[in-house]
Amino acid sequence: xxxxxxxxxxxxxxxxxxxxxxxxxxxxxxxxxxxxxxxxxxxxxxxxxxxxxxxxxxxxxxxxxxxxxxxxxxxxxxxxxxxxxxxxxxxxxxxxxxxxxxxxxxxxxxxxxxxxxxxxxxxxxxxxxxxxxxxxxxxxxxxxxxxxxxxxxxxxxxxxxxxxxxxxxxxxxxxxxxxxxxxxxxxxxxxxxxxxxxxxxxxxxxxxxxxxxxxxxxxxxxxxxxxxxxxxxxxxxxxxxxxxxxxxxxxxxxxxxxxxxxxxxxxxxxxxxxxxxxxxxxxxxxxxxxxxxxxxxxxxxxxxxxxxxxxxxxxxxxxxxxxxxxxxxxxxxxxxxxxxxxxxxxxxxxxxxxxxxxxxxxxxxxxxxxxxxxxxxxxxxxxxxxxxxxxxxxxxxxxxxxxxxxxxxxxxxxxxxxxxxxxxxxxxxxxxxxxxxxxxxxxxxxxxxxxxxxxxxxxxxxxxxxxxxxxxxxxxxxxxxxxxxxxxxxxxxxxxxxxxxxxxxxxxxxxxxxxxxxxxxxxxxxxxxxxxxxxxxxxxxxxxxxxxxxxxxxxxxxxxxxxxxxxxxxxxxxxxxxxxxxxxxxxxxxxxxxxxxxxxxxxxxxxxxxxxxxxxxxxxxxxxxxxxxxxxxxxxxxxxxxxxxxxxxxxxxxxxxxxxxxxxxxxxxxxxxxxxxxxxxxxxxxxxxxxxxxxxxxxxxxxxxxxxxxxxxxxxxxxxxxxxxxxxxxxxxxxxxxxxxxxxxxxxxxxxxxxxxxxxxxxxxxxxxxxxxxxxxxxxxxxxxxxxxxxxxxxxxxxxxxxxxxxxxxxxxxxxxxxxxx
Numbered sequence: 001x002x003x004x005x006x007x008x009x010x011x012x013x014x015x016x017x018x019x020x021x022x023x024x025x026x027x028x029x030x031x032x033x034x035x036x037x038x039x040x041x042x043x044x045x046x047x048x049x050x051x052x053x054x055x056x057x058x059x060x061x062x063x064x065x066x067x068x069x070x071x072x073x074x075x076x077x078x079x080x081x082x083x084x085x086x087x088x089x090x091x092x093x094x095x096x097x098x099x100x101x102x103x104x105x106x107x108x109x110x111x112x113x114x115x116x117x118x119x120x121x122x123x124x125x126x127x128x129x130x131x132x133x134x135x136x137x138x139x140x141x142x143x144x145x146x147x148x149x150x151x152x153x154x155x156x157x158x159x160x161x162x163x164x165x166x167x168x169x170x171x172x173x174x175x176x177x178x179x180x181x182x183x184x185x186x187x188x189x190x191x192x193x194x195x196x197x198x199x200x201x202x203x204x205x206x207x208x209x210x211x212x213x214x215x216x217x218x219x220x221x222x223x224x225x226x227x228x229x230x231x232x233x234x235x236x237x238x239x240x241x242x243x244x245x246x247x248x249x250x251x252x253x254x255x256x257x258x259x260x261x262x263x264x265x266x267x268x269x270x271x272x273x274x275x276x277x278x279x280x281x282x283x284x285x286x287x288x289x290x291x292x293x294x295x296x297x298x299x300x301x302x303x304x305x306x307x308x309x310x311x312x313x314x315x316x317x318x319x320x321x322x323x324x325x326x327x328x329x330x331x332x333x334x335x336x337x338x339x340x341x342x343x344x345x346x347x348x349x350x351x352x353x354x355x356x357x358x359x360x361x362x363x364x365x366x367x368x369x370x371x372x373x374x375x376x377x378x379x380x381x382x383x384x385x386x387x388x389x390x391x392x393x394x395x396x397x398x399x400x401x402x403x404x405x406x407x408x409x410x411x412x413x414x415x416x417x418x419x420x421x422x423x424x425x426x427x428x429x430x431x432x433x434x435x436x437x438x439x440x441x442x443x444x445x446x447x448x449x450x451x452x453x454x455x456x457x458x459x460x461x462x463x464x465x466x467x468x469x470x471x472x473x474x475x476x477x478x479x480x481x482x483x484x485x486x487x488x489x490x491x492x493x494x495x496x497x498x499x500x501x502x503x504x505x506x507x508x509x510x511x512x513x514x515x516x517x518x519x520x521x522x523x524x525x526x527x528x529x530x531x532x533x534x535x536x537x538x539x540x541x542x543x544x545x546x547x548x549x550x551x552x553x554x555x556x557x558x559x560x561x562x563x564x565x566x567x568x569x570x571x572x573x574x575x576x577x578x579x580x581x582x583x584x585x586x587x588x589x590x591x592x593x594x595x596x597x598x599x600x601x602x603x604x605x606x607x608x609x610x611x612x613x614x615x616x617x618x619x620x621x622x623x624x625x626x627x628x629x630x631x632x633x634x635x636x637x638x639x640x641x642x643x644x645x646x647x648x649x650x651x652x653x654x655x656x657x658x659x660x661x662x663x664x665x666x667x668x669x670x671x672x673x674x675x676x677x678x679x680x681x682x683x684x685x686x687x688x689x690x691x692x693x694x695x696x697x698x699x700x701x702x703x704x705x706x707x708x709x710x711x712x713x714x715x716x717x718x719x720x721x722x723x724x725x726x727x728x729x730x731x732x733x734x735x736x737x738x739x740x741x742x743x744x745x746x747x748x749x750x751x752x753x754x755x756x757x758x759x760x761x762x763x764x765x766x767x768x769x770x771x772x773x774x775x776x777x778x779x780x781x782x783x784x785x786x787x788x789x790x791x792x793x794x795x796x797x798x799x800x801x802x803x804x805x806x807x808x809x810x811x812x813x814x815x816x817x818x819x820x821x822x
Contacts, residue, residue, distance in 0.1 A: 004178050009205040011035035012372065013197050014212055015180045015220065018049035019156060019357050020350045021212030022163040023365025025172045031369055034171030037206075038164075039199060041179035045160050046290035047214040051326040052156040052358050053237055053271050055251055055260065057095050058120045059148045062111055062747035064759075065379045067118045069363025076362035077154050084169065086162040089155025093263070094250030096130055097146045098311075101256060103413050105143045106468045109799040112146050114747040117756050122148050124800075134249045136314045153251060153262055156358050163365075179287070183209050183224040185344055190568025193345035208372055210348045215285050215329045217337070217351035218394060226341040228386070229393035230352035231403040232285055234278045234294055235328040236301055238309075240267040241319040252311065255411035259308025261315070268315055273355070274304040277407035280327050282400050294325040328355050330406045332393050333420070336360075338368060339377075339385040342565040348372060349386050355410060376532050382687040387561040390447065398423045415466040416745040419443035419452075429494035430587045430650035434658075438668050441473070445671070446557035448495035453477050453670040468799075470743065480669035481676050481767040484636055488593035489669035490657055496588050497560035498644070499553040501567065503577040506551055508711070510543055513570055515696060515713050517706040518543035518551070525616045525631050528704055530566060535695050535718025539563050540686035544618045544631060552629070552644070554588075558687045570714070586629075587650035591657065592640030594822070595664045600630070600641060603660045615821045624656040625649075636674065637681030637814055639822045672764075679764040679773050682734045682811040689761040689775040690732065697722045698777075700732045700809070727783030734812055735760060737771040737796060738804040744772040744796065751802070752780070752792040760796065769812050778807075785809070 011033055014025045017040030025038045040046065056077060058070040077090040099105040112122045125147045127139040133147065164174055182198040196205040211228065213220045221228035246263055253260040260271045280294060305323075309315040329352050331337055337352040350368050353360065371377040382388075392398060402423040412418070427448045429435075436442075439455035441463055453473050455461035464472035471477075483489045501510060507519035516528035522545050530539040541555040541563065555563040564581060571577045591599060601608040606621040613619070613632055621630045626649035634640035645653045658666065682700075684690045690699045696719060705719065735750055744763035749756050763774025778784060789807040796805045806812075814820065 004175055004201040006175070006178070006199065006202050006204055007037060007173065010037040011206070012037070012208040012210060013204055013206040014038040014210045015197070016040065016047070016212035016214055017044040017160075017164070017174065017176065018047050018212065018214050019052070019160050019163070019361040020214070020353065020364060021210070022160050022167060023361045024210050024212060024350060024368050025174070026163045026167040026170075027365045027369035028372065029167045029170035029172040031373055033373060036167070036172040037204065038167070038172065038174045039178045039180055039197070040174070040176045041287070042290035043176050044164055044174070045157050047216070048326065048328055048357065049156050049160055050291060051324065053262070053269065054089070054153045054156050054358055055262070056090060056154045056359050057148070057151045057251070059095060059097060059115055059122050059146060059151065060111060062114050063383060064118060065381065065383065066360065067115060067120065068379065069360045069367065071118070071120065071363070072366060073360055073362035074151065077159055080159070080162040080166065084162045084165045086165055087158055088162045089158035091152045091154070091248070092150050093152040093248050094133065095148045095151035095253070096125070096133060096250045097253045097255075098130060098142045099144050099146070100141050100254070102143070103415070103468060104256060106799050107413055108144070108146050110747065113749050113797050113800065114759060117749050117759060120148060121150060122146055134252050136243070136312045137252055138311055138313055147250070151251070154358060159358065159361070180220065183347060185224065190565065190571065191345065191573050192343070194347050208346045208348065210350060210368070210372070212350050214351060215327050217329070217349065219284050221341070221349065222394070224344060224347070226343045226347055226349070227389065227391045227394055228337050228349055228351060229389050229399065230329045230331050230337060231282070231399040232280045232327040233330050233403050233407050234280050234297070234325050235355065235407070236296065236323070236325050237269050237271040238305060238320060239264050239269050239322040239324070240315050241321050242266040243268060243314050243318055254308070254311045257308050257311050258304050258411055259311065261308075261312050267318070267321060268312060270305065270308050270315060272301070272304055272308055273407060273411040274301065275408035275412070277404055279400050279403040282396050285327065294327065296323045296325040298323070328407075330354050330403050332389070332402050332406065332423070334406050334409050336364070336384045337386045337389065338364065339371065339381060339387060342387045342561050345569065354406070376534065377692060380691040380693050382691045385562065387565055388558055390561065392426070392447065413466070415468065417471060418466055425449065429492050430647045431492055431589070431654045434651060434654055435492060435668065440668070440670065443671070445495050446560065448557065450495055451492055451668070451670040453480065453672045454668045468743070477672045477676070478767050480667060480673035483665070483667035484593045484638060484669055484673060484677055485768050486594065487665045487667065488591065488595040488599050488661065489667050489673070490661065491590040491592065491669050491674060493588040493590050493642070495557045496583070497555045497557060497563060498583045498586055498588070499564060499567070500580045500582045501551045501553055501577060502549055502580070503575070504549060505575045505577040506549055507545065509571050509575060509577050510551055510553070511709065511713070512711060513567070513714055514543060515705040515715070515719075517709040518545060520545065522547045523618050525618050525633050527633070529696050529701055531696055531713070531715030531719070533715055533718060535715040535722055536692055537686060537690055537694050537696060537699060538566060538692060540684055540690065542633060546618070556686060585647060586644045587647050589643045589645065589650070589654060589657065590640065591643065592634055592636045593638050594819070596638070596640050599657070599661050599664045599666060603656050610822070623653050626653050628653060634820055635683055636677040637683065637811070638819050676764040676767060679762070679775070680766045680769055680813040682775065684732070684775070685762060694732070694777070695719070695722050698728060698731050727785065729781055729783060730777065730779045731784050731809070733776055733778045733784070733789065734773065734808045735776050735794070735796060736766060736769060736773045736806045736808070736812055738806065740771045742772060742798050742803050744774045744798065748774070749797040750776045750778065750805070751795045751797065766812070773812065
């Protein structure tokens with residue numbers, strides 16, 4: 001082995017020389033951090049990059065972050081040659097997505113409207129136009145195509161080499177043949193941080209490490225206690241022999257046939273995303289599989305190959321030059337693993353790209369480089385931040401089972417009510433079986449079994465076929481919603497993240513993190529936000545002061561690890577403050593609705609009157625033989641209570657509630673009702689309709705701030721600067737369709753006087769207010785107040801059609817909070 005001369009220190013060590021690692025190094029160097037060392041165990045492009053298909057596609061996502069990363073990537077690949085002198089192999093031959101079923105047509109029309117809003121020039125074209133652009137395609141079953149002229153293909157090896165050269169030209173160091181054996185660290189708990197890397201050629205001290213090890217990222221992370229739950233799977237493409245007359249035609253993607261087709265020299269490549277895939281090397285990827293191939297499974301893949309090739313019959317009439325199988329990394333939810341690891345400060349990860357590493361590689365490298373340098377991301381990262389994932393998701397059997405489904409999800413129709421169906425049933429609340437007996441239909445909620453809706457009594461829940469229209473269980477959903485508004489409902493929310501924070505410094509430190517005053521009187525609940533130094537959101541939660549040294553923090557399931565990490569990182573090492581995750585220790589049963597007080601009063605001796613138990617009060621109450629922490633708080637917009645019950649007493653309390661509730665008309669309600677009720681009220685949900693790019697003021701949550709509390713709070717200066725900058729020109733607005741028939745879900749375009757000003761971030765159906773309702777971030781460029789909203793004509797574009805709408809800053813349901821405080 002030849003000797004490598006390693007630097008003693010680097011500001012950043014990037015591990016892995018594939019497309020992502022080279023992009024991260026390139027962007028760090030271009031942003032001014034020259035002291036960057038990239039270490040590649042073998043040679044650049046090893047692992048997955050070298051055999052990637054090289055599609056460069058901007059169409060297809062309803063994530064603004066993903067779409068912008070794709071656009072940036074395409075533009076970067078187009079200019080790399082001018083910068084580096086190396087051809088990236090990018091050829092803008094165009095891209096066509098075809099829809100052969102009604103539901104896919106609906107989806108692609110929704111997607112194309114959103115993509116156009118993001119400045120992707122996509123056009124819906126006829127089957128005849130598809131034929132003109134790709135003459136060998138069979139088009140008789142195609143309903144429409146969606147065409148982006150500027151998209152195309154890139155050469156993954158050439159792109160990676162150009163990025164590597166560009167990084168070196170800016171001062172970065174790239175070393176091949178140097179394997180990282182361990183990432184070293186010092187400190188404990190939330191203060192454990194990177195100190196460097198051990199390699200086969202010695203140690204390098206480092207301030208930051210970026211794990212871009214691709215399909216080895218999980219194994220590398222595990223050596224340092226960092227959880228990266230990705231799994232390799234077999235991924236296939238076939239290359240045909242020569243087909244006469246092949247031109248520089250667009251990439252043709254047909255998800256309904258599991259395949260995409262593009263030119264490969266004088267033949268065609270047929271790539272596959274089969275609906276049921278095969279995980280590979282559950283036990284771990286061999287270190288020496290740098291440029292290896294997997295023996296193809298013709299028997300398993302034959303039917304999928306034939307179906308994909310039928311789109312271009314000429315592929316069936318020539319020989320097969322190559323049937324290739326190589327590993328690709330997939331994550332449990334088909335979203336990348338990106339960001340700073342919760343387990344170690346300054347340990348960043350960029351892996352698990354789910355077969356879109358080439359088409360997002362440039363943009364992802366830019367996003368992560370900015371994140372590292374500035375301490376926070378400049379785009380919405382709530383959907384792919386690695387801290388959304390949990391350690392159990394690295395369980396071998398979990399990875400084996402979930403990956404069978406995750407690869408195939410790439411080409412599934414992305415119905416709004418779809419839930420992952422594999423690796424289920426391991427996380428259940430204490431009252432799960434009781435709910436199942438009541439007809440609950442469960443969906444995956446961060447690994448938990450969450451009751452989504454309830455079938456009529458005595459029937460088995462049947463979700464029916466997935467669709468973009470009203471589901472078969474729409475009447476049950478409506479009834480649950482109505483019961484919450486007019487009577488009383490019971491809802492299991494045990495999956496919520498719950499933390500007990502204790503110690504002499506607990507109140508002071510939580511108050512510093514919180515925009516509101518959470519360290520006032522004991523026995524009070526405070527709805528608050530946690531901000532970063534830029535005044536944008538990091539969490540949206542409640543803090544309950546139990547006594548001077550005990551607090552309960554409750555956050556959404558998706559924010560579980562983020563909230564815990566935020567506390568541990570911001571509590572000084574010498575502080576007398578201790579964070580305990582008590583999520584599994586307490587069941588959470590919500591009793592909500594106008595008759596909720598009557599129900600609880602019937603089973604407890606505690607005075608539940610408005611005078612004795614006011615809105616935002618918190619105290620322990622006795623129910624049957626149990627004792628529960630009761631918070632008078634709501635996420636539905638009604639009089640309501642949250643009960644936190646020791647897990648071992650949960651079924652007892654549940655039984656007491658159900659027995660007593662019969663005379664009050666108690667109804668079970670699921671998460672669909674939660675969504676519709678909170679959306680009518682305009683309550684926010686971090687990671688769905690608000691995110692880390694939003695200032696607390698733009699999010700409409702300024703009312704929750706206490707700008708006068710002693711000691712201030714993290715982000716206060718930025719908040720004051722935002723308030724002093726003048727009227728808001730960008731803010732969250734509630735949108736209600738006037739027509740009760742159409743449905744909104746996400747990414748529908750919102751227009752004022754015919755001009756697109758934003759899109760629906762999240763939506764549901766407002767059974768009380770008479771139509772689909774959502775929250776949109778509106779960027780008008782001029783001050784936005786209710787007068788501005790009322791003066792405009794508002795519409796929402798849904799799958800190519802526009803529907804009249806109402807826009808409001810104040811909640812469209814109970815704006816004065818009279819019902820909440822009744």
